[in-house]
Amino acid sequence: MTIKQYLDDEYWKWQSGDRKKTLIQFAEYLGVEYGALTSWMSGIRKPKYENVVKLAEKLGPDVYDTTGFARPGAPGSDLSVPPDFSPGVLGRLRQLILWMKDLTEEERLTVLEEALQYGKRRKRVRPATAEHNKRV
Numbered sequence: 001m002t003i004k005q006y007l008d009d010e011y012w013k014w015q016s017g018d019r020k021k022t023l024i025q026f027a028e029y030l031g032v033e034y035g036a037l038t039s040w041m042s043g044i045r046k047p048k049y050e051n052v053v054k055l056a057e058k059l060g061p062d063v064y065d066t067t068g069f070a071r072p073g074a075p076g077s078d079l080s081v082p083p084d085f086s087p088g089v090l091g092r093l094r095q096l097i098l099w100m101k102d103l104t105e106e107e108r109l110t111v112l113e114e115a116l117q118y119g120k121r122r123k124r125v126r127p128a129t130a131e132h133n134k135r136v
Helices: 003-015 023-030 034-041 049-059 062-067 087-100 105-125 130-135
Strands: none
Touching: 003 023, 003 034, 003 062, 023 034, 023 049, 049 062
């Protein structure tokens, strides 16, 4: 089932005979922006992890399975990250972890080594020191 089908089914359940309930009201009930909801329901976009959490609070945990994100408490979902870590980056990191679970140990090590090399190259290109920033 796609997120589009899932949300469509949930919208009809939520209406439960009261056809006067609108998508705007459904978005308010879910705690998400109307424009975001309509883009998910039309299949244009997929929700980010932080929005999936909001959906799960109202619709239940099945939304995690539909979107491919790990449920809280599942292996790999309890990542310890710095408090200033971007939620968008965290969602991509969780997707990467889910993708890597299907790789062999050797393939995982290769991916991690390449990521480390990429990080080292970026650090040499953009030094992040206060001293350097004053000189620029």
